[in-house]
Amino acid sequence: MSIRMTRALLGVATAFTLLGAGVSASATEILAIRHWSSPERTRIVLDLSGPASYLHRELGSPPRVAVDVADSHFRIPVEAIPIDDGVVERVRFNRLAQSGKAQVVLDLTAATGYDVFALERFDEKRDRIVIDVRKPAAPASPMPSVTPSGRPRAPRQEHAIDPETFGDFVVMVDPGHGGEDTGRQNPDGLREKHLALEFSKALADEINSRVGFRAELTRTGDYFISLKRRRDLAEERGAHLFVSVHFNSAPSRTARGTEIFFVSLRGAEDRMTRELVEAENSADLVGGLAPRDEDTTTDLTRMLVDLRQSDSVERSQQLAVALNDHVDRVPNVVTRNVKQAGFAVLKSLFIPAVLVEVGFLTNREDANLARSSRHRERYVEALTDGLVEYCERVEIPRLGWKIHTVSRGESLSQIAGSYAMNLQALRDANQLSGDRIREGQRLRVRTR
Ligand SMILES: [Zn+2]
Structure with missing residues (x-):
């Protein structure tokens, strides 16, 4: 005791x-x-x-x-x-x-x-x-064989791409907020965390229905998950793309429309974007981050990830544009511009990553659209069309796993750094509770 x-x-x-x-x-x-x-x-x-x-x-x-x-x-x-x-x-x-x-x-x-x-x-x-x-020693969770909403996955058509050679494109769908952290809400009690989860589940279902694509969700219920954990999950599940789903609000009830953001390594430009970034980045403060969840990534790892990330910024922008083009065709949807901003959830990801603010809960039309399941179906279909188009057009860096054999004197953080992996993700992938490794030990590491 x-x-x-x-x-x-x-x-x-x-x-x-x-x-x-x-x-x-x-x-x-x-x-x-x-x-x-x-x-x-x-x-x-x-x-x-x-x-x-x-x-x-x-x-x-x-x-x-x-x-x-x-x-x-x-x-x-x-x-x-x-x-x-x-x-x-x-x-x-x-x-x-x-x-x-x-x-x-x-x-x-x-x-x-x-x-x-x-x-x-x-x-x-x-x-x-x-x-x-x-949870007692939860093993690295394998992909469930049912869709996130519980429906069994539709039987696959013949693969256009040979899965043995290439595997599926994995899209990490990230419903914003959850649990303690409710996100935005409007006077009618519409809550961002619930809407983001509904949209994300629908999006994951739609992605799973496409040949050669597979979706993973960062959360599947109403609970808190840290921004860092969301990024780590993308890495652990071998995601090729990352889409975070949110809803916005504004002091003015006339502000409406979808805004799609990709990461900026600098700060945000205009005041409204800065305020939005502050609100989204405060999720850990609102939702409650345990001291042990704090970022333990070494400076070296972070530096390498940042270097690697600078080429993913351009890819993220292309992804944002592709999604915006398709969402723009959905009836009743207003699209604002694709923007660059410093969202914490997108930082340190070295895969193309975007944050979609679907609409403004403070605007009557947007709020009505957010409640409509018919609209939701059309919207996630358009987003998925955008994802598919992007993947067909752009050569996505394929992330994979390989085995690294530990050589004499090597530390776990050095290994994490040399593969641009997050230290915790490396521990999780190898079910290590600490940093002790020995010469000759075989570790799973990420490659691209
Ligand atoms: Zn949000």
Whole structure:
């Protein structure tokens, strides 16, 4: 059993000491409990009335995680919440009256790793404590044999391109936001995270129906996923193209239309684009990034990736133009210009990557279109036509895997750098938990 206190919370504890006894009179309230299950973890979020210090510990047989929130009480019913997602069985609540603590206990299916961290108030989000329970040793997930929406994949026609030689074009479809991070919303309650997921699933289905193409999704449900993880997934799944799906909003209700962006290695140009980039890039702040998720890419790797990326900027622009041309033909759609901007989700990707802002939720016509399934079908068909046309016209760098045999004195980060791979992706591809490797070890690495 281990008892740990996070560094961030030690800071809060100090603040309490400095403020003195008066603070404990106004105890923190736990206002809500929310939870999400993703393929990689279960996330439990406690919404608090203010910052609080906490302790967490693991308990064995049966496996549990207990989080004690100091000087606080529940403003929610204290009946257990069943979760039963194969990782967490349920969440229980205890009042520890003696010590003035509120205790949250997670009953786990099996002992596994977890993180607990605090998130500060941000925009309309309250102070929060986040408990992430990782799925026990999830193997690198193979491609599911059903489409993301659960429909079985249509039987394949004969391949125009010999799959043995070339394989499918893999398109990573990235529904923006998710979980804690709702993205934009309009006064009618239309939420970007839900619309982005619906559009992305429809797009993935459409891509999967085309011969020689295959889609992967960065998320398949309503849960948070970091911007870095989205990029890493593209790399791990061997994606050739990356399409991030979003919806926009604006102070003016007349602003409408689709905007397609490709990455800029510099900052964004105009004010409106700058604000949009800030909003999209804040996803990690809103959604909650565990300290361990922080970017661990070495400077060398980043530099090599950036060098490699400069030629993918041009390809990304061509892809953006191809998509824009096709979307422009969809009835009722207004297209604005193809633009270049510094979206974090597109950075450090060395495959052609675009971000599609489908429409403005603050505009009545765009919002109506976003709700229409008929429109959605036409829209994703046009996007797919654009993808296919682009792939036929441009020679796509084919990414593949090969085996690298470790030579004497080589480090994992050196190997990552020499293949322009992200260090974590290299660890994941080889199921390494740390950086220890030995001479003669065979590692899967990316090539192009
Ligand atoms: Zn967005």
